Amino acid sequence: MKITKKIITKIEGEATLKLHKNQNIIEFAEIEFWQYRGIEDFLKNRHYNDASVINPRVCGICGHSHLIATAEVIENALKIKITKKAKILREITVGLEIIQNHIKWFYLTLFPSIKDIDYFKALEFSRDIAKIIALIAGQFPHNSYAIAGGITSDLTNLEIIKIKNFLLKMFERYQEIMNIEGYSKDLEILFEDIPKNIGKSLNKFLVLGNNLFFRANGEIKFVNEEKTSSFNKNALYNDKFYEVGPLARNLKNPLINKIYEEHKDSVYTRIFARLYEVNLIFEYLIKEIDKIDINEKNFIKPRNKNGKGKISIEAPRGSLIHEIEIENEKIKKYNIIVPTQFNLANGNKQNLSPAQAALINEDEKYADFIFKCFDICAICVSH
Amino acid sequence: MLDVQKVKQRIAELRKLPGIASKPLSEILEENGFTRRDFLKWSGTMAVALGLPASFAPVVAEAAEVSDRLPVIWLHLAECTGCSESLLRTDAPTIDNLIFNYINLEYHDTIMAAAGWQAEQNFEEAVKKFKGRYILCVEGGVPTKDNGDFLTIGPEAETGLEKVRRTAKDAKAIISVGTCSSFGGIQAAYPNPTGAVGVHKVVNKQVINVPGCPPSDRNIVGTIMYVILFGQLPAVDNFNRPKFAYGLRIHDLCERRGHFDAGEFVEEFGSQEAMNGFCLYKVGCKGPYTFNNCSRERFNQHTSWPVQAGHGCIGCSEPDFWDSMAPYEEPLANHKFESVSADATADKVGITILTIAGVAIAAHAAISAIKNPKE
Structure with a gap:
């Protein structure tokens, strides 16, 4: 048996993959992350609102999900109910972040690991999506428009109409990348050189967030963390590993389910679910935006000063958990569990994480691709 | 210093060097739907942004055309990748961005084609081959505690600290992109568990800081253009920030400035005033203490910026802003310095922020408070 060390780059940071092999076949894989920043430590003793400025900096690519999760966990702790208008606008910005993330992941991270592609079209698409977020939130990446109690921006009816038109136009443009029937030319091109059925994993799925149209199939209280030999912490559910992310949360969609029946939880199904999810999010947001009542309040001032909260939202890579304890408006404790901690956990041979299970029994030459299918975010892990 | 002839001479010399681009910039721009006229317009605005006389516009265009001759090495340290995200992806493809892609980027692990071991090898080769000639751009803070063990990179598990020191040694110019590499950034917030600092603290060379969380692409490309134009670093303020970008306060050109002068303030988010x-001063806007050009340049292709979306400036281009500007939703004048973190930075706040102007601003806001009593 031979062990080789592989450095996985271009994944928003860096991961180390130690492959145990027999010939070229992977028998076991160790996953390590060697960065640490200590974001949760900075939050202690600060005013709870500081968390909505600090937490987006956990990650430059999915920071907006961290912002919304922060606002929601404080609202959960202080028992604040925000208006429907604020809720819908937050759904729009989180949904759009997921969309631009998937497109960049497909064209900038995944595709180039197999073959060359002109990714300019994808960049332009993401840029225009980011512009819609900026219309609502002021800037992308990194903004602070969502705070506990609601949002700070005050949109006019004209702006809402503008945003809706933007959404409709982008939805139409997306049909060129993957249409509503599930056909994608670029996906076919990608799989010309690579088998569809590799990378089968645990076949166990977990959804904890209830935002957008996603529905949880588990409860946050059963989630626990365990330390590993590197800076990563594993996230488990009832002491077992589960796959989180677009495939897990869209399994009930008839089209995705059909692909799943045929290819099980392979790389193909995982990629298909991600690309198709974009269509579903567009459809949902276009329906939701009509429900905005412009006369509703943007913000309701929190009155409570103490409380504990724990929430989860569905972020681009899966279920994201934020937990807080507030005492006299100050943060006593804060904990963040990111989706990559579930999917890219470093388990042992008896208890494999989704990415480890997907790598085992596969040819070493596909390791990089299988790994990247989970859309790893080393930066989030290194919070 | 502003000698057009000298700059022209320099560009002529650069032109003689081999470039890496497969085709000239003019062709790349044309393919992406930009005309020669757009490009000259860009040169004009870039010249103005750099604080140069308008007569420099054609020279700026020429400099952009030879920008593939100067090798750039881009390092990622402790950070969130938001700077690259903002620059390389979200704002693409503006002319700034196309030029950024045209620059001779010898090493940048997010956008280069090579990955893993291959990427590492490219890095070593570039450092050797372009010794003394390359521009080093660093994104992310440098963890220094425990000899920098909180961040190791590459197959040899080299610490970020070693890597940046080694790469800086033979660099022609060093540019810190973003607040993390400029001043340590979020990693360096109290209690700074990894001992993160800005690049200028660990190398003994001059470093140009282009802070912001994230900074605008205009400021990053502008700084690199300046180095190409003059072969030297731009004029800087006392925090080594280029004056052309960080010369004015956010407050000076803010769209809500008229309301500040008139004593019209938002006292609570979601209110009629909001x-x-x-003006957002009383809900924590740090625009009066922050030097940057956001109110002029904005983000996402001039679409908007945080103040337009109703949240105050958080002061992200100032040193130690994570501690000194907090709480972010309260005016600085109310800063009570009760936490340990605040104590640690109180002295610095005293020197850098609460200047006479700062005091005057707080006084102005206080007087207006009497005019518009709170609740």
Whole structure:
């Protein structure tokens, strides 16, 4: 048996993959992350609102999900109910972040690991999506428009109409990348050189967030963390590993389910679910935006000063958990569990994480691709 | 210093060097739907942004055309990748961005084609081959505690600290992109568990800081253009920030400035005042203490910026802002310095922020408070 060390780059940071092999076949894989920043430590003793400025900096690519999760966990702790208008606008910005993330992941991270592609079209698409977020939130990446109690921006009816038109136009443009029937030319091109059925994993799925149209199939209280030999912490559910992310949360969609029946939880199904999810999010947001009542309040001032909260939202890579304890408006404790901690956990041979299970029994030459299918975010892990 | 002839001479010399681009910039721009006229317009605005006389516009265009001759090495340290995200992806493809892609980027692990071991090898080769000639751009803070063990990179598990020191040694110019590499950034917030600092603290060379969380692409490309134009670093303020970008306060050109002068303030988010677009000073805007050009340049292709979306400036281009500007939703004048973190930075706040102007601003806001009593 031979062990080789592989450095996985271009994944928003860096991961180390130690492959145990027999010939070229992977028998076991160790996953390590060697960065640490200590974001949760900075939050202690600060005013709870500081968390909505600090937490987006956990990650430059999915920071907006961290912002919304922060606002929601404080609202959960202080028992604040925000208006429907604020809720819908937050759904729009989180949904759009997921969309631009998937497109960049497909064209900038995944595709180039197999073959060359002109990714300019994808960049332009993401840029225009980011512009819609900026219309609502002021800037992308990194903004602070969502705070506990609601949002700070005050949109006019004209702006809402503008945003809706933007959404409709982008939805139409997306049909060129993957249409509503599930056909994608670029996906076919990608799989010309690579088998569809590799990378089968645990076949166990977990959804904890209830935002957008996603529905949880588990409860946050059963989630626990365990330390590993590197800076990563594993996230488990009832002491077992589960796959989180677009495939897990869209399994009930008839089209995705059909692909799943045929290819099980392979790389193909995982990629298909991600690309198709974009269509579903567009459809949902276009329906939701009509429900905005412009006369509703943007913000309701929190009155409570103490409380504990724990929430989860569905972020681009899966279920994201934020937990807080507030005492006299100050943060006593804060904990963040990111989706990559579930999917890219470093388990042992008896208890494999989704990415480890997907790598085992596969040819070493596909390791990089299988790994990247989970859309790893080393930066989030290194919070 | 502003000698057009000298700059022209320099560009002529650069032109003689081999470039890496497969085709000239003019062709790349044309393919992406930009005309020669657009490009010259860009040169004009870039010249103005750099604080140069308008007569420099054609020279700026020429400099952009030879920008593939100067090798750039881009390092990622402790950070969130938001700077690259903002620059390389979200704002693409503006002319700034195309030029950024045209620059001779010898090493940048997010956008280069090579990955893993291959990427590492490219890095070593570039450092050797372009010794003394390359521009080093660093994104992310440098963890220094425990000899920098909180961040190791590459197959040899080299610490970020070693890597940046080694790469800086033979660099022609060093540019810190973003607040993390400029001043340590979020990693360096109290209690700074990894001992993160800005690049200038660990190398003994001059470093140009282009802070912001994230900074605008205009400021990053502008700084690199300046180095190409003059072969030297731009004029800087006392925090080594280029004056052309960080010369004015956010407050000076803010769209809500008129409301500040008139004493019209937002006292609570979601209020009628907030809907009227009044000044955000009393809900924590740090625009009066922050030097940057956001109110002029904005983000996402000039679409918007945080103040337009109703949240105050958080002061992200100032040193130690994570501690000194907090709480972010309260005016600095109310800063009570009760936490340990605040104590640690109180001295610095005293020197850098609460200047006479700062005191005057707080006084102005206080007087207006009497005019518009709170609740």
